Amino acid sequence: MTPDASINVLGGALAHCSSDPLTGYFRDGACNTCAADTGSHTVCAIMTDEFLAFSKYVGNDLSTPRPEFGFAGLKAGDSWCLCAARFLQAHDEGCAPKVSLAATHARALDIVPLRVLQEHAEPQG
Secondary structure (H helix, E strand, O other): OOOOOOEEOOOOEOOOOOEOOEOOOOOOOOOOOOOOOOOOEEEEEEOOHHHHHHHHHOOOOOOOOEHHHOEOOOOOOOEEEEEHHHHHHHHHOOOOOEEOHHHOEHHHHHOOOHHHHHHOEOOOO
């Protein structure tokens, strides 16, 4: 599994997404990806209660702890490398979370248009 180049949707170096909780396809804290990542875990999303409820409703419960997998469950405010298709689905349903553009991998653009990601961009401080 050779990772793709660590480039973000803005064309720069991919920024870190989260170490607590530890996220990413490679569990390296970044939304790095490779050909084996069929879910394209490339969008660095900042969780909201609304999005977590939506995700659970559509069959991917991210909020319930799963200690057998070392997963404490996500809560509002946590950053997580989200599947690009799930992000787009949430956008289409009106409940997409905010995203960190600097930490969102360029491969997300294979699924989500840049303008959609920009609509949900976390303000840069």
